[in-house]
Amino acid sequence: MLEVKIDKTLPGFNLKVAFSMDQEILSIVGPSGSGKSLTLQCISGLMVPEEGYINVNGRVLFDSSRRINLPPQKRKIGYVFQNYALFPHLSVFDNVAFGISRQNRTEIETRVSYLLEKMRLGDYKERYPRHLSGGQQQRVALARALAPEPAILLLDEPFSALDTQVRGQLERELLTIHEFYKGNIIFVSHNLEEAYRLSSQIAVYEAGRILQFGPKSALINAPASKAVATLTGARNLAEGVIESLDNHQATVLVTDWNERFLISLSSANSYRPKQRVTVGIRPEYVCIIRERSCENMLRATVVEAVDGISTYTYRFKALNGLEKEFHLESEVSKLSAAFIPAGESCCLQLPANRIFIIE
Amino acid sequence: MAELDLIPVWISLKTASISTIFTFFLGLAAARWIAYYRGRGKGLIDGLFTLPLVLPPTVLGFALLLLFGKHGPLGKLLLKMGTTVIFSWWATVIASTVVAFPLMYQTARGAFEQIEPNIESAARTLGASEWATFWRVTVPLAWPGIMAGIILSFARSLGEFGATLMIAGNIPGKTQTIPLAIYFAVAAGNNAKALGWVSVIMVISLVSILLLNYWKRNVHLYMKH
Numbered sequence: 144m145l146e147v148k149i150d151k152t153l154p155g156f157n158l159k160v161a162f163s164m165d166q167e168i169l170s171i172v173g174p175s176g177s178g179k180s181l182t183l184q185c186i187s188g189l190m191v192p193e194e195g196y197i198n199v200n201g202r203v204l205f206d207s208s209r210r211i212n213l214p215p216q217k218r219k220i221g222y223v224f225q226n227y228a229l230f231p232h233l234s235v236f237d238n239v240a241f242g243i244s245r246q247n248r249t250e251i252e253t254r255v256s257y258l259l260e261k262m263r264l265g266d267y268k269e270r271y272p273r274h275l276s277g278g279q280q281q282r283v284a285l286a287r288a289l290a291p292e293p294a295i296l297l298l299d300e301p302f303s304a305l306d307t308q309v310r311g312q313l314e315r316e317l318l319t320i321h322e323f324y325k326g327n328i329i330f331v332s333h334n335l336e337e338a339y340r341l342s343s344q345i346a347v348y349e350a351g352r353i354l355q356f357g358p359k360s361a362l363i364n365a366p367a368s369k370a371v372a373t374l375t376g377a378r379n380l381a382e383g384v385i386e387s388l389d390n391h392q393a394t395v396l397v398t399d400w401n402e403r404f405l406i407s408l409s410s411a412n413s414y415r416p417k418q419r420v421t422v423g424i425r426p427e428y429v430c431i432i433r434e435r436s437c438e439n440m441l442r443a444t445v446v447e448a449v450d451g452i453s454t455y456t457y458r459f460k461a462l463n464g465l466e467k468e469f470h471l472e473s474e475v476s477k478l479s480a481a482f483i484p485a486g487e488s489c490c491l492q493l494p495a496n497r498i499f500i501i502e
Numbered sequence: 503m504a505e506l507d508l509i510p511v512w513i514s515l516k517t518a519s520i521s522t523i524f525t526f527f528l529g530l531a532a533a534r535w536i537a538y539y540r541g542r543g544k545g546l547i548d549g550l551f552t553l554p555l556v557l558p559p560t561v562l563g564f565a566l567l568l569l570f571g572k573h574g575p576l577g578k579l580l581l582k583m584g585t586t587v588i589f590s591w592w593a594t595v596i597a598s599t600v601v602a603f604p605l606m607y608q609t610a611r612g613a614f615e616q617i618e619p620n621i622e623s624a625a626r627t628l629g630a631s632e633w634a635t636f637w638r639v640t641v642p643l644a645w646p647g648i649m650a651g652i653i654l655s656f657a658r659s660l661g662e663f664g665a666t667l668m669i670a671g672n673i674p675g676k677t678q679t680i681p682l683a684i685y686f687a688v689a690a691g692n693n694a695k696a697l698g699w700v701s702v703i704m705v706i707s708l709v710s711i712l713l714l715n716y717w718k719r720n721v722h723l724y725m726k727h
Contacts, residue, residue, distance in 0.1 A: 215627050216630065228624040229621075232643060232645075
């Protein structure tokens with residue numbers, strides 16, 4: 144269990160966040176300078192918030208109202224720094240052993256060997272950090288952070304310094320750590336894809352605030368605001384008015400596209416008829432079809448077509464009959480469709496269960 | 503050539519060694535303090551610590567005389583304890599320490615500021631106290647710079663003349679170091695005697711500089727082991 148409430152002001156920046164989590168992996172995602180790393184620094188005690196409350200498994204690490212502020216030494220928090228921050232003057236073994244406080248030499252050796260084995264670093268005990276590859280250095284940093292059996296593990300952009308090939312493998316390794324390390328993991332990233340693969344919960348940061356916090360699927364299927372929709376890559380947003388609704392679906396006149404759409408609703412909602420809303424859909428859910436046959440259709444012209452490795456990305460102009468132009472994007476798997484060159488017209492189908500509404 | 507009187511050599515080496523030990527700890531403490539100091543007046547404190555490097559040694563000697571003299575604050579205190587340092591061997595150590603201090607302070611501070619702050623933060627999150635972080639992480643990482651500071655301080659102490667003359671005087675067998683012996687030998691027209699000491703001090707200084715270069719060249723070697 145982790146409970147965090149932080150209010151920290153730096154020159155020209157204010158971080159004000161609150162969240163809690165259970166034994167799971169939480170990702171903090173957001174642009175650089177949004178306060179992600181500062182959050183980790185406050186949890187670990189390297190930075191002190193002006194106000195706040197930090198509680199790990201029932202142990203209060205920080206409480207401004209009761210003037211409790213444990214120093215980083217006493218917090219028992221594993222921290223993997225962005226550049227790993229290994230001790231260059233110590234061997235791999237001594238790096239990992241650094242934080243183990245047990246007196247008995249054989250106990251320390253057992254613990255270090257266990258971790259190095261887990262991290263597939265058994266053959267590198269005597270090496271020095273500068274002789275290791277980026278991926279190996281990261282695994283040493285992980286082993287070192289886990290060695291004192293921390294209550295929580297903080298990872299600050301652990302993959303940002305690595306090649307794409309090494310990344311995938313290390314991502315899988317991070318997931319295996321969660322199998323034997325039964326504690327909270329907070330993982331900071333500016334890459335949403337990576338965060339989605341690795342974690343169950345995601346917090347989206349912007350300018351020192353949490354825009355949305357919750358299960359990762361909710362973030363993608365029901366972004367809470369336009370900002371979150373944009374940050375998570377749901378680039379097709381348009382303005383509209385709810386015309387009618389029942390418990391399961393709403394009919395929305397999307398004024399920007401000049402077309403009516405059916406949108407599936409979750410049972411708990413507080414929308415009203417005539418309410419002005421923003422609707423949106425992720426580019427990968429926009430289907431391109433040849434004939435005009437069913438509901439939720441929009442006629443559009445391809446204005447830009449990009450041939451990617453596994454997908455075609457299109458930019459459409461909605462044929463809405465209005466003076467103002469509105470664009471949509473679609474990403475289609477190459478397996479399912481042939482390439483459509485720019486200038487051609489086609490029909491776009493927006494599935495009712497894929498469109499989301501933002502109030 | 504007249505037979506070389508080795509007593510000044512011995513006094514010089516003893517003074518330089520003892521003052522280097524003092525300089526080491528004082529310089530390290532001051533450097534640690536200023537390198538991590540985030541309060542006001544950092545530039546001013548740094549300036550005060552560096553002042554002995556740029557002031558004429560006679561000015562320092564005069565200041566020390568005011569401080570440690572019979573009517574000076576520290577001198578009075580020592581007098582109450584039944585002792586005095588002016589014109590004693592300890593005065594040579596004090597003069598050398600003050601003069602060499604900025605060299606140790608500046609090189610150590612530079613070395614501390616070169617250290618990636620996250621490495622020290624990592625030590626703290628791993629449970630190392632501030633003291634343990636300093637001795638197990640900061641000092642080893644700054645060691646090449648600290649070593650250069652030690653050698654520079656030693657060489658500077660060895661060559662100290664002005665401040666020493668003012669507060670320790672020129673008492674043969676007690677406070678007469680090589681630089682003083684050379685000056686008074688030349689003043690007395692005994693060039694042959696002076697030449698002997700000149701060659702001794704040249705050898706020691708040259709060895710110091712060679713050691714310094716050796717250390718600088720082996721910074722990476724040290725890190726690699």
